[in-house]
Amino acid sequence: MKPKFGVLLPMSYIKLKNKSNKKIALVDCNSFYVSCERLFNPKINFLPVVVLSNNDGCVISRSSEAKKIGIKMGEPYFKVKSLVKEYNVQVYSSNYALYGDISRRVMSVLKRFCPLIEIYSIDEAFLDLSLVKDDEVIDFISQLREIILKWTGIPVSIGVAKTKTLAKVANHLAKKEKVGIKSFILENDDSIDIVLKQFPIEDIWGVGRKISKLYKNNNIHTAYDLKNASNSWIKKNTNILGLKTVMELRDISCIELDSTGGAPRKNCCVSRSFGKKVKDFNTLKESIVSHCLNAAEKIRFDQQTVKSVTIFIRNSPFDQNEKFFSRSKKIDLPLATDDSILLTKVCVNALEEIFIQGPRYQKAGVIFSGLKSKLDREDSFFSYEQKEKSQNLMKAIDKTNYRFGRNMVTVADTGFSNNWRMRRGHSSKIDTSSYEFLPTVNIC
């Protein structure tokens, strides 16, 4: 059959129409944070390793050896301390400067070999491989995997299928294979169904805890069950995402690859746990102000303004000596702004309102919501002059901080003591993107 529009049809149009030939890969870095730590410290290559969240709270990355001895994802550190001792588990504080730089490297390698990429998280990316021939997919992804490992030192798993949801499933399988790759492209429906029959419903991409409960109550336990659920039942009982998931399991691509870099964010949250518990107002204020300034800098960088500010403070939910205490306050601003000084004032006022003496505070944070692009802001006539003045001041602050390091110029409320700052007792203190903190090789 002749194509309807002849050869003049733009490439992108052909691709959109030709859905049956769609090929999506999911590339996922194996135990990413652990792999980053191992890169400069091969001594821990075959030992169980875990990386802890901010402030050494919970386990957020585990080597396969650590998984084997029963350390669970997200478990609080104090709960696994005995396992750590018994099995000589290597423990690291999270070092996001390092992980961020390594992630950038992995993503840039992917982009070099496949320009149609959606960076999904710090350690995951979807690739559009539709232009790779069906019988060359395995070759392509195994070479890609080798190059990433050689160039960046990070082992990855790659799963390929016709839809994003199935690519996620394929990736799960790839993780279990020694070669680290799995493609559904040349497999027939029956052999994919065998996989789906063993795939638990709660592990499917986009199926949350709540909805998987609903599915299980209705005798849908595996991906295969969901694939064969009736359309009308799905429509009645779930939302549009539920339906999309089902379609995707049936090899019909519904969730497009977004290679534009994603929509601008609508919220910006900066919060940290304290290294030492905090009781007094002033220390709490210092931390809230510091978070507020960081958030303000972030939104200015993205050319955004904020309309609502929320601050929150709380003590530790694991503290057995005192009752859980958590308070927050949301302030709607009369005008959207990006002015650090104004925002700081708002935050401090709010803190004064919700603070009470007594609890041993463990965490404080600031959330900016209702973020809008500066370009489509409805300008207020009356405050124009004041705004321009503050714009120039903010620009000067950001420029200085960019050149001389964060918080070189700041408001006095952040204080100088900073003894609430994060606890990072096990940090590798390596930053491959900073001349000061380069990894060191000892050649004595």
Place this chain on the structure above:
Amino acid sequence: MKINEKLPIILQKVCAGFPSPATDYLEDEINLNEELISNKASTFLIRVSGHSMVQENIYDGDVLIVDRSLNIQNRSVAVLNYQGQLVVKKILKRNNSFFLISNLGDQSNFIEITEDNETEVWGIVTYVIHKVKK
């Protein structure tokens, strides 16, 4: 020609001194990153501590530019994972095998780079950044 000579002097831009011939080239700054790093994604900077590579002009505190994407060749200087330890060594090729040279006192030992030996090439040193002390 005559018309030009009658141009009022005020319309001609007059500079004191010899005009800089470099003004046309102002944008051409040297970018050391571009000169020294051909593959950004695979290149790491690594600081060296110790004196064992002085004969290769690598001194204590120097920073190595290390490219992981390159393959070892005869006489490469490489960062290796040698039994769980990162080391910097000179490589020699003999009869299609690669050896790292380990200096112990006056004696040079040749250790073959193989998997059974737990020797693995981490990256190839392409440049050494050495600060000249006053």
